[in-house]
Amino acid sequence: MSEDLVKVYVRQWLSSNEERLDAYDKAMADLAAEGKTVVAMGQIGFHGDDGKADWEVREQRTGRLLASCHDTYDGFTAVMAEADPDGRWVSVDRLRKPPVAPEPIPGLPESLCEVLVEWLESHADPDELADWLDEPVEAMERRMRG
16 A cells, blocks of 8 residues: 555545535525525523523624524524524525545555545644645645535
């Protein structure tokens, strides 16, 4: 097994991830053009003894708070419906797709491919990776974001 095979696999993952991120960016732009607002929403605290929790809705692009409450889930959905009566909000969860690992390369153990994917998704440093692959760090950061 050579270092070249590992680099080929890493580059395949980077290309796949870049395609996924480009699709996300396009979906964000398309929704904005339609007048939709992409939001991150959900529970931000634990349920209290009263069965209620803190909930919020934030604009994904800016982080601006659009709605919040301390209520049950049903109360939260009622607040959302009131805050967005025209249904213009789209959950960012609908746009996010998980990374897809490339197929293992002949000559590269499948278990090594799995470890490489875990490293790329969780621990890889763009500066180190750019240096190792002899690519510009700016390009690496763009391909690894998200």
